[in-house]
Structures are given as C-alpha cells and as structure tokens.
Amino acid sequence: MLVFILLLIFCLFFSIFMTGLLRRYAQTHLLDQPNHRSSHRVPTPRGGGMAIVTTFLLAAPLFVSLIPMPYGISHSSFVLIWTAALGTALVGFIDDHTSLKPRTRLIVQSIAAALVVSAVGGLPELTFFGWSLDLAWLGYVVAWLGVIWFINLYNFMDGIDGLAAGEAFIVCLSMALFHFLVGGDWSSASLLLLLGISAAGFLCWNFPPAKIFMGDGGSGFLGLMLASLMLLDAASAPEFLWAWLVMLGVFVVDATWTLLNRYRLKCCLSEAHRTHAFQYAARRWHSHRKVTLAVLLINSLWLAPVATMIVLGHLDGAFGLLIAYLPLIYLAYHLNAGVPE
Template sequence: MSSWSIISIAAVLSLLLTGALRKYALARSIIDIPNARSSHTVPTPRGGGVAIVVSFLLALPVLAITGSMDWPTMWAMLGAGSGIAILGFLDDHGHIAARWRLLGHFLASAWALYWLDGLPPITLFGIGLELTWFGDVLAVFYLVWMLNLYNFMDGIDGIASVEAICACLGACLLYWLGGFESLIVAPLVLAMAVAGFLYWNFPPARIFMGDAGSGFLGIILGLLALQAAWASPELLWGWLILLGVFIVDATVTLMRRLLRGDKVYEAHRSHAYQFASRHYGRHLTVTLGVAAINLFWLLPVAASVVLWNMDGALALIVAYVPLILLAIRFHAGELEKA
C-alpha cells in the first residue's frame, strides 16, 4: 500500500466515522450543554475526536510495515496514544479524578519515551547538550504538558483541529525542504485524519472533539517533535515554534492563575483565545486568526531554524515574544469581568 493510499484512507475514514459518531452521540444524548464556563451557546454532541484516534492508530502498523515509520516509534505512538484516548473517552462519558488522569498521563508518556530512547541530544544557544536521565524526565513532563494544554485549548469551534493541521503541514514542508523526507508521512496522515474531523467541527461546529481527541492530539504532536529531534535537534525547535500559539496561551494562562492561587484543575474560560472569541463575538474569526499566525509568522521563523541555521533557542524567543504580548493583550489568565 502506498503512502498516498494510507493518507487518503485516513482522511475518508475520519470524515465518515465522525458523522457516525455524531449520530451516536445524538441518539445517546452525549451532548455538551452550555454553562457559565462554556464558550459555546448551542448544545452540541461531543466525542468526535475518536474518529481522529481510530484513523491515525489504524494507520500506524501499516506505516511500520511499509517502512514509512520505524517500529519503536510505532509502538510509542500506538501505546501512548491509545492509552490517552481511552482515558479521555472514559472521562468524556463519566468522571475520572484529576489525580488518576494525571497518573495515566505520566505512565503513557513514560511508555512513549521508553520506545523512543528518551530525549536526544539538543542544541541550546549553539551548545550541544546530552542531558541523559534528566533529559528523559524533562521529556516526560513535556509530553504531559502537551497533552493537557491541548485539552485546555480545545474550547472553541475548529481551533484545535486548525492548530494541528497547521503544525503538521508546516513540519512536512520543513521536512521536505530540509531533506528529511522520510519523516513526512506520519504528520501528513495525522493532518488528514484531523481534516476529516474538521469538516464537522469547523465553525459553527456540529460535533466537538472531546477529551479523547484533544489529549490524543497533544501527546502525538509532542511525540512527532521528539521523533524529529532524533533526526536533527533543529527540528525540535521547529516543532516548538510551530505549536507556539497553543503553548504560549496555555502556559501564560496557567502561570497567571497559579500566581493568583486559583485551583488550576477547575474548568474556566480565561484563555486568551476565549477572551478573543467573546470580544469578536464569533469563533471563526479567532480560529482563522490562529491559522494566519501559524502561516505568516510561526512557519517563517521555524524555517529560519531548519533551513537557514538560525539558533533554535533564539528563534523560539523571537517567535514567542509577540505571542506572549498578544496573550496578555487578550487577558490570558485574568478573571472574567462580570
């Protein structure tokens, strides 16, 4: 089976499966009812992200068999991704205490790092660093934060899907131009699986992703970045830059809430993108704005690292400073005024 066949099947399967999941959610009353913490106003089915999970996970063994992915990476993504998706699915259909969810997140991340051989050597301001066991611990916390921040940022129509597609396609372009063609297929399959779901989730959304899909996307995107880092340290910086909108908004919001003494595990709607959606009165403006930032700002900065040898840490700072200012401009982490 060719790579293009796998990519096409993932997109079509995700599209059809999301439609089926929407019918299932409506029949079983698996509905997200708006409340004071919501950014939407219309009751909407949830759990459509399972289509992304199934489409991508089914493709993984095929990618390994055809040589488009090595087997250790396949086991890392299959084990960690399915574990996080199952945990999210159970939480979508009931409630799992935060401490048990967090334990599951750390176990899934540790599983993935075991198969990936930990964190590869990285370059920081031109200095090569081999962090050994400390780097592995750091990588586990990075994966846990990635999957949680993606869950936090999945709060308005289409935003999580658009971010994943932009990051994956941006990475594919950098792989192609930088001579890392062997890495292209996996993020392209993920992008197309998300695109099939986005057909149903584009503003105004007809189904939401749910925790199963958002947590899954977070950890898989994190793993794609670590996989790329083994090919070249610059690619890790490239991924961190491409994911900057979500990383900055979630991190600034978390830090400001921690400093205020909030219970950070409680639901809220104080992210910058949520304030922005209320300011503009619609989700579409913010979702398209995220796509524009990715295309016209973050992608060129990431390209400067991968293609033109700009220092990765310096480029990250250059990319993030305007995003931090933008997050503050839109009140990330502030209390919502009555």
C-alpha cells in the same frame, strides 16, 4: 507514491465518515450542554475526536508496513507509542462520558508519557546560542514532564470551534514540508501527513459553526502524538525540536501563560474556566471562526517562516523561539489570559 496518496485520501474520507457516525452516537450519549463557563450557546455533541484516533491508529500500522520504519525506530518502539496513544484516547473518551478524578487521569497520562519517552530515548543534546547541552538522564525526566504537559495543554486549548483540529492539521502539514526542505526521509513525513489528514477529516465537521466537539479523547491523543513526533524529530535532527516548539507556539504560550497567571492569582487550577487568550478573543470578536482563522494565519504567516529559517540553519533555534514567542506573549498579556472574568 501513488499508493501513499490514495491511502491519505482514503483516510481523509474515513475520518469524515467516522466523525459522522460518532455524531449520531453523541447526540444521544454525549451532548454538551452550555453553562456559564462554556464558549458555545447551543447543545452540541462531543467526542468526535475519536474519529482522529480511530483513523490514525488503524492506518499507522499499515503505513509502516508499506514504508521503511519512520525515524529509524524499532517496531517495539512504534508499538509503545501506539499503545500510549490508545490508552490516552480511551481514558479521555471515558472521561467524556463520566468525569474521572484528576488523579486517575494523571496516573494514566504519566504511564503513557513514560512509554513514549522509553520509545524515543528522552531528549537529545540541545544546541542553542552556539552552546551544546547534554541533559543525560535528566533529559528523560524533562521529556516525560513535557509529554504530560502537552497532553493537558492540548485539552486546555480545545475550547472553541475548529481550533485544536486546525492547529494539528497546519502544524503537521508544515513539519512534513520541513522534512522535504532538508531532504528528510519520506517515511518520517508520512506519519505527520497521516495525523494531519486524520485531523482534517474531523475538522470538516468541527469548523465553525461546529456540528460536533472533539472531546478529551481526541485532544489528549493529539497532545501525546504531537509530543511524540516532536521528540522523534528532535532525535533525528536537533533543530527540529525548536521548529516544533515554534509551530506550536500559540498553544504553548496561551496555555502556559494562562496557567502561570492563574497560579499567581491563587485561582483553583483544577477548576474549569474560560480565561485563555483565545477565549477572551472569541468573546471580544463575537466569533469562533475569526479567532480560529487568526490562529491559522499566525501559524502560516509568522510561525512557519521562523521555523523554516531554523530548520534550514539560517537562524539559531533558541533565538528563533524567542523571536516567535515575544509577540504571542504580548497577545496573551493584552488579552488578560488567566485573569478571572
């Protein structure tokens, strides 16, 4: 236990150190200039999310060599997920330097998602409202599409200071605590804590007012890793799937509602915009800090208690998801998410 805690502390400071190095590099090579679609007003370096990537991908093999393989997966499955995460991060980092065609990004994301689904074995049998549903081969397709969506969803939601990194930290910490509540194995929670700590190191630089932005490399990596850990948790305990979806509710609802609304209004879906609910809230409150803290409070005071009841078996997963999402849907509607300015 002591060795594990010391490793986490080391990873925290390593992530902080790597973010500082990346900031020096980005000030020359990756300076994000404000424009009419930006949520920031001063030139700010980006690409700092690669500190999260570097910390996690270097430390994860060390972690699994010291503890039993998390979730009981094979070493080959772990390598598939590790490779998918690295590929997604590298393509995102390249995209930060020179914008790639959407088709190129989608091809890489599709391959990465296929590797993850192959490693985790698709979706497990779903239980909701007292019914069980085995999707069989269709579960692989749904899981594959879900991973692709989470990669892009996280990229969409990385729009203001501290939001994406703060979300990753609080969600990983909460899910690790849920493992302890139900007597889950230490090894499974360890990867969650490692990812959360890696994000926390970057957050020290990214918390409002941000000194560096995450960039597509970091956001795509986080989206893929959170989706991967969600599927691994779901395979070991189906109620964890619902808990994950509840904890990520702010991001899922905002990104999905915005995309569907823009599609309904015949907006160009590939065009950059700033019509997410959190972006409207940041402009209304004239503060990134207030919105980021509000999201973290929603996660801690609203979504986490609902997710806790689900994992402890006191609340049906699908019903809990509905309870958790209804206020978030109202907020997205109230803030005109997806409606052009």
